Amino acid sequence: MICPRWTVAVEPDITPQRDLALAIDNGRIVALLPRAEAERRFAPDALHERPDHVLLPGLVNAHCHAGMTLFRGYADDMPLDRWLTERIWPAESKWVGPEHVRDGTRLAIAEMLRGGTTCFSDMYYFPDVVAETAIEAGIRAVVGMIAIEFPTPWAADPDEYISKGIAVHDRHRHSPLITTTFAPHAPYTVSDQTLSRIRQLADELEVPIHTHVHETAAEIAEALEKTGQRPLARLERLGLLTPALTAVHATQLLDAEIEALATAGATVVHCPRSNLKLASGACPVARLLDAGVNVALGTDGAASNNRLDLWSELSTAALFGKWVAGDATAVPAPAAIRMATINGARAVGLEHEIGSLIEGKAADLVCVEMTDFALQPVLDPLSHLVYSASRDHVSDVWVAGVHLVSQRELLRMDAEAISARAADWGRRLIEGAGT
């Protein structure tokens, strides 16, 4: 049982409530009720008093490339096309393999977990390793069955990407913390044929499709030249514009495309820091939310961000969302919190499992401590979560009821070993690059 000062349940109501207690049994929320009543009803094995804390659902990082964390700071201050072709793709072809992905993903999970992210949706090579690493760490992961038209150390061609992806899906069909998505990299790197096949398989396996869409204006221009269609129209033509679609970035959207996403019931994942850093463009968050589109948040990879920190993203989403809308009332604090929780859960198809503190859902939880003087006075805890707090105010994290972070320390991961391995890869990368 957890007894915080404030509870932000997100659903049915996001208003902070005082002096509730959350009862957990067998990894699930069994009740959220007034503390006095909880004390009468339950005799808990463990009681976590959090008298100066906000309890809220764990954050959902709806788009990242965890393994890329080993490339943090390797390619800054460059546009997306040069970033990919001059730095990232060459480095990946040289370095990426199961050990690199394992160490990068461990580093990413450590950073995400300590910062209050309890579930991440990944798109990277060696998804088998990503799944194993997540299970070992105890974090919830949505593992992307990646597909891209060119060969990488993970697979040689679309057939192999898809068959190896499905093998990962099958292996983790009953892993409680692992689900999957199909993750075709982007319309500009995946053929019609591969996309059609993925569409068919996604229907059969009932998994979402997670892909980069409309990240930059250049992508649209190139697509128009090559295919005569904007990428989203092409996805629609191929039957991919459905509730199962998660369109990442979406910085270039016509009014009709916003309408089409809304009508389809698709999700947009907004990665504000990555879009700003790569000067990609602006996702029209307020207009999407007004149209009824589910908008979630992602960090993107640490090579383009350079932190896997959903508190920075939700704060930036609120600030930048107002600016893009030209309206200081747009993307208010509650909307930002929803984007980072329940909307993320919807994005990955886990809205019945996580994203709010509803009885029966998994106990994926975060406590944020409000005692720091940099958070005083606490006039409005919801405002503070979005505009004043940061990930270093996260005191506790639970995933499926398992306590993984306490007093800002990882309970189940060896932070020193993770750092040492990352530093070692960093040295090899710098030496290998001859700089």
Add this chain to the structure above:
Amino acid sequence: MICPRWTVAVEPDITPQRDLALAIDNGRIVALLPRAEAERRFAPDALHERPDHVLLPGLVNAHCHAGMTLFRGYADDMPLDRWLTERIWPAESKWVGPEHVRDGTRLAIAEMLRGGTTCFSDMYYFPDVVAETAIEAGIRAVVGMIAIEFPTPWAADPDEYISKGIAVHDRHRHSPLITTTFAPHAPYTVSDQTLSRIRQLADELEVPIHTHVHETAAEIAEALEKTGQRPLARLERLGLLTPALTAVHATQLLDAEIEALATAGATVVHCPRSNLKLASGACPVARLLDAGVNVALGTDGAASNNRLDLWSELSTAALFGKWVAGDATAVPAPAAIRMATINGARAVGLEHEIGSLIEGKAADLVCVEMTDFALQPVLDPLSHLVYSASRDHVSDVWVAGVHLVSQRELLRMDAEAISARAADWGRRLIEGAGT
């Protein structure tokens, strides 16, 4: 003597250098030289080994309203005009007095110091209290002699604002940590007559003039209607467009105005988080820098930000600056660090005293610890300062050679008492507002 792993001296060169030592005597930098040489030349009284740290100049917050920190989170998700007239001005007229300003400023200083800000330029009521509070805390402060046309608890009319301001200036003429600026609130709240008088006095006393300029499009439209001139043109007509001018916000600038600011040698203070949150507009940072304008960074007040955190500002300045320029190479990491250090020093007229690690300058210093796994691998320390680190990685702070923060703890301020006072004011504010 401080022996860090990397030194970012900012001047003459911003490239991180390894294994230097910084020697300090009597509050000033006496040498920055290779460690081996330093060990031969100096026999230090105290040796600070910082083997995993970056040493850089203390950050300069070139625009804030420290006393307003007690209104943190009091007025979110509203545009500037409603924010001022419905929330801030009524709350200020009810609550602001010397005790409120003292407690608010103490809270602000605690937050800034622990986060690596060693100098702040303030614009608020009771500047006498701001100066005393800064001296007591040991932080460097540039105290604004505020002027506004309407009465507040600090002064009744422009004459009184100016005379009380000058009394503060005179009192601190020899305080080593205190300098002053004239701080007329904004063109839309200060008359021609008052601005002209301030111009004259600023020349006589040789102090800069620090004012809000072109914060929103509405401000320009209103000025055109009332005066027939854009505010910057009016300041120019009144003789205020000189190297002494610090124009805060500057989100609405014509090409000719950028040129005029450059020709005049004026400073622009960019407050990115505040501009985003109030949807005010976008300061054209890259274009200003290209034109040779000195661009510094400010947090603005905690009522519109809601944190006094220059790391967030410099990171946001780099990210948002790229986006506004439509160019991922704009406002690169070194530019962001310069804006937060030497450009800030220039903004407040202290470029010969602080802002870089040059022999003879005051020892206002920050160490950032790079051991956290969320900063691994460290491929490029300058990139990490801007894109990956945050204020919680600041380990040490010195102002004028005095060690004020060690291991992230304030050495000279009572954090608990400051929090308790702030919480108390917060309770009174909520009760007084009847919410």
